[in-house]
Amino acid sequence: xxxxxxxxxxxxxxxxxxxxxxxxxxxxxxxxxxxxxxxxxxxxxxxxxxxxxxxxxxxxxxxxxxxxxxxxxxxxxxxxxxxxxxxxxxxxxxxxxxxxxxxxxxxxxxxxxxxxxxxxxxxxxxxxxxxxxxxxxxxxxxxxxxxxxxxxxxxxxxxxxxxxxxxxxxxxxxxxxxxxxxxxxxxxxxxxxxxxxxxxxxxxxxxxxxxxxxxxx
Amino acid sequence: xxxxxxxxxxxxxxxxxxxxxxxxxxxxxxxxxxxxxxxxxxxxxxxxxxxxxxxxxxxxxxxxxxxxxxxxxxxxxxxxxxxxxxxxxxxxxxxxxxxxxxxxxxxxxxxxxxxxxxxxxxxxxxxxxxxxxxxxxxxxxxxxxxxxxxxxxxxxxxxxxxxxxxxxxxxxxxxxxxxxxxxxxxxxxxxxxxxxxxxxxxxxxxxxxxxxxxxxx
DNA sequence: GTCTATAACATGATAGAC
DNA sequence: GTCTATCATGTTATAGAC
Numbered sequence: 001x002x003x004x005x006x007x008x009x010x011x012x013x014x015x016x017x018x019x020x021x022x023x024x025x026x027x028x029x030x031x032x033x034x035x036x037x038x039x040x041x042x043x044x045x046x047x048x049x050x051x052x053x054x055x056x057x058x059x060x061x062x063x064x065x066x067x068x069x070x071x072x073x074x075x076x077x078x079x080x081x082x083x084x085x086x087x088x089x090x091x092x093x094x095x096x097x098x099x100x101x102x103x104x105x106x107x108x109x110x111x112x113x114x115x116x117x118x119x120x121x122x123x124x125x126x127x128x129x130x131x132x133x134x135x136x137x138x139x140x141x142x143x144x145x146x147x148x149x150x151x152x153x154x155x156x157x158x159x160x161x162x163x164x165x166x167x168x169x170x171x172x173x174x175x176x177x178x179x180x181x182x183x184x185x186x187x188x189x190x191x192x193x194x195x196x197x198x199x200x201x202x203x204x205x206x207x208x209x210x211x212x213x214x215x216x217x
Numbered sequence: 218x219x220x221x222x223x224x225x226x227x228x229x230x231x232x233x234x235x236x237x238x239x240x241x242x243x244x245x246x247x248x249x250x251x252x253x254x255x256x257x258x259x260x261x262x263x264x265x266x267x268x269x270x271x272x273x274x275x276x277x278x279x280x281x282x283x284x285x286x287x288x289x290x291x292x293x294x295x296x297x298x299x300x301x302x303x304x305x306x307x308x309x310x311x312x313x314x315x316x317x318x319x320x321x322x323x324x325x326x327x328x329x330x331x332x333x334x335x336x337x338x339x340x341x342x343x344x345x346x347x348x349x350x351x352x353x354x355x356x357x358x359x360x361x362x363x364x365x366x367x368x369x370x371x372x373x374x375x376x377x378x379x380x381x382x383x384x385x386x387x388x389x390x391x392x393x394x395x396x397x398x399x400x401x402x403x404x405x406x407x408x409x410x411x412x413x414x415x416x417x418x419x420x421x422x423x424x425x426x427x428x429x430x431x432x433x434x
Numbered sequence: 435g436t437c438t439a440t441a442a443c444a445t446g447a448t449a450g451a452c
Numbered sequence: 453g454t455c456t457a458t459c460a461t462g463t464t465a466t467a468g469a470c
Contacts, residue, residue, distance in 0.1 A: 018435085037338045039256040042463065055465085056436050064464065110337060117334030120327065120396050121254045131397050138394075138401075159410065166407045169390025170383055177355075177382060179337050180348050184355075190383045193376065197414045235453085259445065272447085273454050281446065 022060050022070075024050050029071050034111035037118050038068055038126065065125035072115070072129045079108050081137060082171075091144045092195045099171070099188040106182075109175045116172070138164045145198070153200045163198055170194055239277050239287075241267050246288050251328035254335050255285055255343065282342035289332070289346045296325050298354060299388075308361045309412045316388070316405040323399075326392050333389070355381045362415070370417045380415055387411055 028049035032041040043064055047054040061067040082098040084091060102109055119126040141164035148154045171191060178185040245266040249258040260281055264271040278284040299315035301308060319326055336343040358381035365371045388408060395402040 021435090035339050037254075037256065037335060039254065040335075040338055043465090044462085053437060055438085058465070059435065062465095114334050114337055117330050117393060118254060120331055120393070121257055122252050127397075134394055134397060135401075155414075162403060162407050162410055165391065165394060165402055166387055166411060169394060169407065170387045171390065172393060173386025173388065173390035174382065176334060176337070176389060177351055177386060180344075180351060184352075185382055186379060190379050190386065193379055194383060194411075197372075238453090260447090261445080270455060271445095272456085275447070276453065279447095 018060075025057060025060055025067070026070050026074050029067050030074060030111060031107060033068065033071055033115060034107050037114045038064075038124070039118065043067075068115075068125050069129070071111070072126060075108065075111060079105070079112075081140070083140060091148065092199055095167070095171075095195060096188055096192055099191050102175070103178075103187060106179070110179060113172070113175050113179060134168065137168050140164075141167050148199055153202070155198055155200060158198055167191075167194065235277075242274060242277055242284070243287050243291050246284050247291060247328060248324065250285065250288055250332060251324050254331050255281075255341070256335065260284075285332075285342050286346070288328070289343060292325065292328060296322070296329075298357070300357060308365065309409075309416055312384070312388075312412060313405055313409050316408050319392070320395075320404060323396070327396060330389070330392050330396060351385065354385050357381075358384050365416055370419065372415055372417060375415055384408075384411065 025046065029041075029046045032045045032049060035041070036045070043057055044054045046067070047057045050057070057067075061070065079102070080098055082095040084094040089097075115126050116130050118124060119130045138161070142160045145154055145158070145160035145163050149158075149160060154160070174185060174187050174190050178187050242263065246258075246263045249262045249266060252258070253262070260271050260274055263284070264274045267274070274284075278287065296319070297315055299312040301311040306314075332343050333347050335341060336347045355378070359377045362371055362375070362377035362380050366375075366377060371377070391402060391404050391407050395404050
């Protein structure tokens with residue numbers, strides 16, 4: 001545990017190669033599970049893609065479900081969650097920008113959409129991941145909407161928690177439709193429309209009573 | 218084709234029994250595919266549930282994919298699409314009522330959600346069904362929003378086509394979250410919130426310029 | 435670390451007796 | 453119409469040589 005990332009001069013080589021191999025496998029599995037789902041994609045498919053035998057693959061990951069979890073973890077590091085990268089970036093802009101970026105990486109959307117729904121089925125190893133992800137996302141967006149309300153920029157009557165769940169839902173659902181008919185669906189446009197209904201323009205702020213809610217900018 | 222439903226006195230018995238058997242099979246398959254997906258559910262599972270051998274089952278449906286299509290057809294007849302049942306029912310009310318009804322039949326939602334995303338994967342026999350269903354749904358809702366615009370009841374600036382896709386998306390997405398956390402998600406509430414943002418109350422009609430767009434009611 | 439061999443099992447589908 | 457028997461294949465996972 002102590003000498004995993006440091007790459008000390010004394011012992012180099014095998015660790016780095018093994019780590020690279022693991023990454024290759026996860027990348028291959030990423031594509032296979034995206035195209036065929038977890039149940040539909042086999043270890044043999046992954047092994048073929050990475051150019052090794054199926055048994056060698058199991059030397060790196062003890063089971064198929066462990067490989068899936070590694071793929072899901074990778075997904076998190078590859079793609080953001082529509083949260084602002086820096087404080088200058090507004091919440092709404094961050095969502096739109098993330099949506100536009102997603103259109104350039106259809107494989108990421110495919111993996112997410114296919115595995116998310118599949119995780120609802122019996123004994124699916126990805127279920128915990130998606131349940132927790134949803135809870136975290138809803139909390140995050142709910143806080144963002146509450147903050148906007150504090151600035152007087154949330155449309156009156158909007159409930160932050162339902163709005164958060166709805167934003168996540170709209171995003172997921174529009175991705176599904178986009179995968180089935182990319183030329184008919186404007187993902188970023190739909191999200192923008194929705195957020196513009198919820199969030200009032202900046203220059204109208206201050207009208208609703210909201211004075212102190214932390215540093216405003 | 219001529220003597221299928223009429224049950225003529227001259228030839229009774231075998232037809233009716235065979236038809237009943239087919240229905241039993243479809244019902245069992247409905248539950249199996251909902252709980253395990255198409256790839257995860259086996260013909261053996263279905264056969265066990267209906268109490269017959271797997272080969273006998275294939276006497277009624279020539280292949281697993283044919284059985285899936287029969288299940289999807291059944292889904293259409295069991296569940297509505299959120300369209301008004303009679304002219305007295307408004308579009309918005311019809312959607313809310315359908316959503317509330319859906320909460321009472323989780324198996325229907327499960328089947329739909331699981332198979333829809335699974336249909337994105339390679340060579341899935343349900344893909345055509347879902348692609349067409351989405352096109353039909355978007356057209357239907359788009360027309361409904363356009364009609365509301367004609368009555369001056371659609372919020373200015375709302376695009377009927379994107380709103381239609383967004384409504385479908387929101388509905389799908391909220392069902393996924395509901396399946397993973399039923400106690401945290403208010404499906405009908407989220408849909409109502411969204412539609413109330415889009416559709417203006419009845420008594421405000423006529424303010425926006427819209428005079429003649431067919432019989433108003 | 436990588437492989438071959440193989441276990442142990444599940445799958446969808448077919449043939450043919452009754 | 454229903455069954456047993458079986459085919460042909462694909463699955464995850466293990467054992468053990470090199």
